[in-house]
Amino acid sequence: MKRRRWMACLLLAALAGPAVQAETRSLVLSTYGLNNDLFKKHVYDPFKARCGCEIVLETGNASDRLAKLEARRNNPNVDVVQITDFLALDASNKGLLQAIDYTKLKNLDQVYDFGRDPLRNQQAVAYTVYSVGLVVRTDKPSGAIASWKDLWRPDLKGHLMLANITGNQGLAQLFMVDRAWGGVATDMSTGFTKLGEVKAGTVTYYTQTAQMTALFAQDEAWVAPVGRFGWLNLKKTGKPLKWVVPKEGQVGMMNVMGIVKGSKNADLAHQLIDFWLSKDVQTALANDLADSPINRNTKPNPEAAEALTWGKAQIDSLVFMKPEMVARERAGWVTQWNRMIAK
């Protein structure tokens, strides 16, 4: 009997452990795992001081975080979610987001037009934008590349690196290739046909930015479609590389913020979003290369400006994929891509 009582005590102690009540309100932010030290310094810590609240992070890859939002739809524990635009639309279509009260966002009018209501349903605001353009070796035939169509030049055979469809750069590449070669259908059939033609001459389809950088560093690749956030590390390889804005334009990819439906902290959520969009925060994040700015008044230092998606030449070249098209078609594109590439 004694033994049993002893074990019951242990059990009680274990249960009582985590039951410490939080005194201040806390705002839960679901976000990517990247650069969180910089976000802490420039966003979370100053915001905490302002609102007198806590910020709790839930980090992970986008599909995990979406799945969690869906699993807890009746009792949400996340207040604000940061995610790519078309995945935000997925969440919105599933009824996981609530409308944002735009009148509470003082800084919204400083945001580029394309970033204010990217889902066109007033449930999200973009907080960063990055371009997907081409990076080329200037000392090889690739140095003359000026168009997405130049990737089909025969002298690039065996040195062309493409992005896999599973990443955003792969989606952007499919979209621009389709567009450059005159495709009009949302099934991207023109793009698929053209990318199939160069399969044999493609080094590989990269899935990670670090892998892509390594393959440039080892002279395996002379050209690849690249997200702008990878540009700084590419320059560090010391290879003669150049960023090319193709004449058909570059794809603009946006990450957006939304407020989770049923959030009990919608007031704080609006404050955080507004704070994130402010010129000061956007400038600090840009200078530390955490994210390219979405606030048009941001003026990063010259070094950062050269590494980010910033300035007239970059911003004017941007072409956007409709998030509703990507959200609807992406699974089909991935299947078709695998059939073509992994045979």
Added chain:
Amino acid sequence: MRSRIPWWLLAPALALVGLLFVLPVAALLAGAFKIDGHLGLAHFTAFFDEPLHTQVYWRTLRIAGLATVVSALVCYPAAMAMVKVPARWRGLLTGLVILPLMVSPIARTYSWIVLLGRNGLANSLLVGSGVFDEPATLLFTEGAVFVGLLQLMMPLMLLSLVSALENLPPDVLAAAQTLGANRWQSFARVVLPLTQEGLIVGGTLVFTGCVTAFITPALLGGPKVLMLETLLYQKVNVASDMAAASVIAVLLLLTTIVVNQVLKRVSR
């Protein structure tokens, strides 16, 4: 009362394994058979209706099977030599065998990318010795995945065989040869049957390791050489297709069990 004590002592470990391993795995596997609330095989038929999935499955079996066979062929002579060297040297050799296992798989895989690249050591040797006129495509092929997996998994086979051979009574080989067996006969009729446990353990470890490896096929094969694990990753992280992912999980588990059973049968 006293007879219950072992159960009390086992309870925490059993609870841990049950709650954190058996239950989640069972839930995961059950997901493959659950269709809108009732049980069925529709997810499996849907999975195999896609010709690509069958191709990926065969590719995985082919590469893993070949790696298992080749590692057994390479490791038997090496293991037999290792047990013959003096004990203090054997410790050093074992250390050297284990050393690659201590290197991060990502670093090890990247070094293969360097070696197999267009300007890498392999191509320099092949072109320099006149085998090829120009650098060959070695990276991002099935061959690259095979080589990477072989290097990754071979130590497991070697260590299993060494420990099996260490338990071999030292006199049996001499006895076999005294009775007129040649080297091959004494290996096939004496050494092999007496060390088959090591072969089964090593074979299962190598095969399972190859089938479930992710980093090596992802980095050395890429999307062109899709394997079950890389497909599983895509199903979960890109397509959010949990049904197909559960089917792959069941396939991985069943394949491993079947291969283990087959190895046991063959050795009997």
